[in-house]
């Protein structure tokens with residue numbers, strides 16, 4: 001018999017606790033449920049991850065001792081129920097009854113008494129005062145501390161923004177429509193939207209909609225892309241005839257944006273190390289009727305893939321902690337460890353060094369991350385500039401972001417863009 005919705009949700013959360021991302025473990029779980037229950041599963045999993053550290057603190061205080069490892073899925077089942085009690089409109093008797101049924105369906109009938117008792121008490125007593133900042137802002141302790149240290153004035157606003165639902169933002173394909181033309185099409189389709197403030201081709205929707213409701217989506221009129229991600233293309237200052245490298249390209253959002261914004265480029269080479277993710281670039285290019293040269297490779301291993309012709313422009317959108325996009329991927333709070341950051345910084349600097357070597361004299365490199373930690377951002381750039389006298393660090397005189405002294409930082413904004421970092425480096429002519 002098929003598992004009930006909240007039992008499936010508990011298993012997804014257990015998988016996240018064991019290191020899988022929601023992107024990995026949610027799609028197969030969604031397929032186990034009838035279509036009408038899928039949006040609910042998505043909402044339960046995202047919501048419980050978003051509030052995990054708050055709810056887990058409460059549940060911990062309500063349990064006399066932690067559940068045994070083989071029963072851990074029931075811990076997650078109770079978190080899902082607490083999420084609904086604290087953050088949804090669902091009637092509490094339904095939450096309690098269905099959770100007890102799900103406990104049986106998960107083959108743990110001996111725990112139904114415990115589940116019932118804990119949830120009844122939680123319902124009666126209401127939410128406790130959060131014990132500390134980790135519970136208050138629902139982030140792991142190390143992240144709260146690192147953000148407090150990195151952003152003494154903004155850390156609370158960042159944590160709060162991370163707990164909001166992100167808006168849906170589009171990039172209009174400049175080859176097909178102007179932004180005003182597409183805004184008019186949306187208006188005709190009854191979809192409320194407005195132009196983004198900083199990205200020239202961006203449109204933010206008042207409410208998310210399935211992409212198939214967007215006019216001409218399948219024909220490549222628009223792509224879904226956050227405003228912060230769109231700004232990378234602007235910084236590249238693309239010109240006709242240039243050879244461009246997108247060094248960490250999958251799923252290809254920025255590769256496509258590059259090709260749309262300057263149709264007369266000589267060539268765009270898009271590289272990604274992940275064989276799994278590379279086909280996503282192909283799909284996006286196809287929908288938008290664009291062409292790039294694709295390679296699966298470690299971009300830093302230039303001896304393996306590079307043909308010896310230098311690039312006029314390089315976009316280096318490095319792998320990072322993704323702490324600027326937590327509101328879109330709340331599972332990052334559970335997946336990321338403090339010990340991940342130093343190795344990531346090592347990879348980021350290594351990629352930057354390798355890409356610099358294949359940048360043409362007079363060329364420009366844009367280094368970007370969706371991180372809000374200085375360790376992956378301006379400190380990488382400072383280290384690189386210090387060890388390489390030839391590098392010209394371009395001052396970004398923009399009306400957005402915070403000047404870090406070595407690049408510009410956008411913090412996540414509850415009303416608009418994600419958190420992102422950008423630095424622009426130029427190689428002088430000999």
Ligand SMILES: C[S@@+](CC[C@H](N)C(=O)[O-])C[C@H]1O[C@@H](n2cnc3c(N)ncnc32)[C@H](O)[C@@H]1O
Pocket residue numbers: 229247248249250251252253254255271272273274277297298299300317318319320351
């Ligand atoms: C931030 S994501 C890129 C997002 C992409 N630029 C976009 O806008 O759609 C980072 C990507 O880097 C890839 N990656 C990680 N290490 C790499 C390496 N050494 N060489 C090439 N790609 C790498 C990952 O597989 C991942 O797809």
